[in-house]
Amino acid sequence: MSFDAGKFRQVLGHFPTGVAVVTGVDAEGRPAGMAVGSFSSVSLDPPLVAFMPDKSSSSWPKFRDSGSFCVNILGAEQEAVCRTFATRGGDKFAELSWQPASSGAPILDGVLAWIDCDTEVVHEAGDHYIVIGRVRQLEIGTPALPLVFFQGGYGRFSSLSLAAWESDLGVQMRSADLARPHMEALAEELDVECVASAVVGEDMVLVARAGLLRSQRLPTAVGQRIPFEPPMGTAFVAWASDAAREAWLKRLPKDAPEGTLETLERTLAEVREAGYSVGRGHRWHSQAAEVLSRDQPDQHRDETAQELHRLIQMLPADYESPRIDADDVRTVSTPVRGPGGSVVLVLSVTVPGRRSLGADLTWTVERLRAAADAVTKALEGAP
Numbered sequence: 001m002s003f004d005a006g007k008f009r010q011v012l013g014h015f016p017t018g019v020a021v022v023t024g025v026d027a028e029g030r031p032a033g034m035a036v037g038s039f040s041s042v043s044l045d046p047p048l049v050a051f052m053p054d055k056s057s058s059s060w061p062k063f064r065d066s067g068s069f070c071v072n073i074l075g076a077e078q079e080a081v082c083r084t085f086a087t088r089g090g091d092k093f094a095e096l097s098w099q100p101a102s103s104g105a106p107i108l109d110g111v112l113a114w115i116d117c118d119t120e121v122v123h124e125a126g127d128h129y130i131v132i133g134r135v136r137q138l139e140i141g142t143p144a145l146p147l148v149f150f151q152g153g154y155g156r157f158s159s160l161s162l163a164a165w166e167s168d169l170g171v172q173m174r175s176a177d178l179a180r181p182h183m184e185a186l187a188e189e190l191d192v193e194c195v196a197s198a199v200v201g202e203d204m205v206l207v208a209r210a211g212l213l214r215s216q217r218l219p220t221a222v223g224q225r226i227p228f229e230p231p232m233g234t235a236f237v238a239w240a241s242d243a244a245r246e247a248w249l250k251r252l253p254k255d256a257p258e259g260t261l262e263t264l265e266r267t268l269a270e271v272r273e274a275g276y277s278v279g280r281g282h283r284w285h286s287q288a289a290e291v292l293s294r295d296q297p298d299q300h301r302d303e304t305a306q307e308l309h310r311l312i313q314m315l316p317a318d319y320e321s322p323r324i325d326a327d328d329v330r331t332v333s334t335p336v337r338g339p340g341g342s343v344v345l346v347l348s349v350t351v352p353g354r355r356s357l358g359a360d361l362t363w364t365v366e367r368l369r370a371a372a373d374a375v376t377k378a379l380e381g382a383p
């Protein structure tokens with residue numbers, strides 16, 4: 001053999017896997033489970049799946065004789081659940097809610113999907129077993145991104161088309177720098193707050209802000225993130241490639257009301273035609289502001305994202321449409337284009353307090369677009 005165990009692990013760690021918790025019940029009916037990366041589908045007809053427990057696992061023997069198991073596919077927010085089930089001993093279910101599947105094996109709350117199985121056959125393979133299960137029932141659970149394991153670390157999935165947005169954070173930061181003088185002039189002239197945001201990964205990130213005295217300030221801060229998902233972010237998406245638009249639309253929850261997709265497409269067309277998008281309503285703004293203004297140490301980023309996600313889901317699909325009655329418009333946003341015409345930044349102005357733009361809307365949009373065009377020009381972008 002030209003390699004040792006370390007090399008074997010290191011090389012095989014280059015294959016990314018999802019993470020599942022395989023659960024079952026022991027002879028006394030108590031739940032047991034273990035985290036696995038070795039889950040795989042095997043056959044469609046008959047429907048078979050497999051996972052590979054280590055012969056040293058103390059959990060697998062507990063439910064082996066029950067003759068069934070349930071595979072729980074973890075979401076990106078369930079890293080803590082994974083850690084619990086990857087640790088030997090203790091009551092792994094102490095802090096979890098679950099329901100029994102028809103086999104009796106636990107379905108954990110919040111999983112992406114679950115697959116309830118009867119054990120078909122168990123093969124020995126070196127220091128592991130290969131357990132093959134026949135699927136008795138399976139269901140999609142919570143819509144979320146999956147937890148991914150790669151080279152010994154946890155991560156999450158982002159589709160290539162969504163990743164394309166963040167191709168060059170350098171360009172985004174440089175354009176924010178170029179935009180700042182324009183943003184400051186605009187903020188002072190219109191007595192508003194002006195911010196620049198960029199798409200990074202799955203979020204819209206605030207990369208620069210200008211304007212408003214501290215006493216009036218909105219709870220915005222550079223570095224703040226808002227999930228980049230419908231119906232928010234239309235000023236990025238309206239001019240994006242088909243693939244990038246699809247990636248954004250795919251983030252719509254599966255249970256979105258009928259007609260949502262059509263309304264979003266129509267809103268994007270309206271934003272494209274008008275050249276800007278809007279943000280409306282004080283109530284939503286103040287709820288989002290409340291979430292954003294909490295002191296957010298990094299560990300809580302997922303919780304904040306979840307709360308913002310919930311708030312975003314409450315918005316109507318045409319929330320950012322410039323066509324809707326302008327009475328309560330508080331924010332207008334327009335794109336800055338980079339070389340090649342792609343949207344690198346979105347500039348937005350927001351009026352403070354309980355004001356709305358009202359009669360100033362047309363004028364504000366005109367000034368905002370002039371500023372965005374000036375930055376586009378400085379970037380040698382295609383307007």
Ligand SMILES: Cc1cc2nc3c(=O)[nH]c(=O)nc-3n(C[C@H](O)[C@H](O)[C@H](O)COP(=O)(O)O)c2cc1C
Pocket residue numbers: 019033034035036037038039052053054055056057058059060082085086087088089149
């Ligand atoms: C991402 C990840 C993937 C894992 N995949 C497997 C696997 O496929 N098979 C296995 O036996 N153990 C796997 N483990 C380790 C087990 O979860 C862990 O060793 C075991 O559950 C320890 O507890 P037990 O003695 O209660 O079984 C994995 C752990 C992690 C974090």
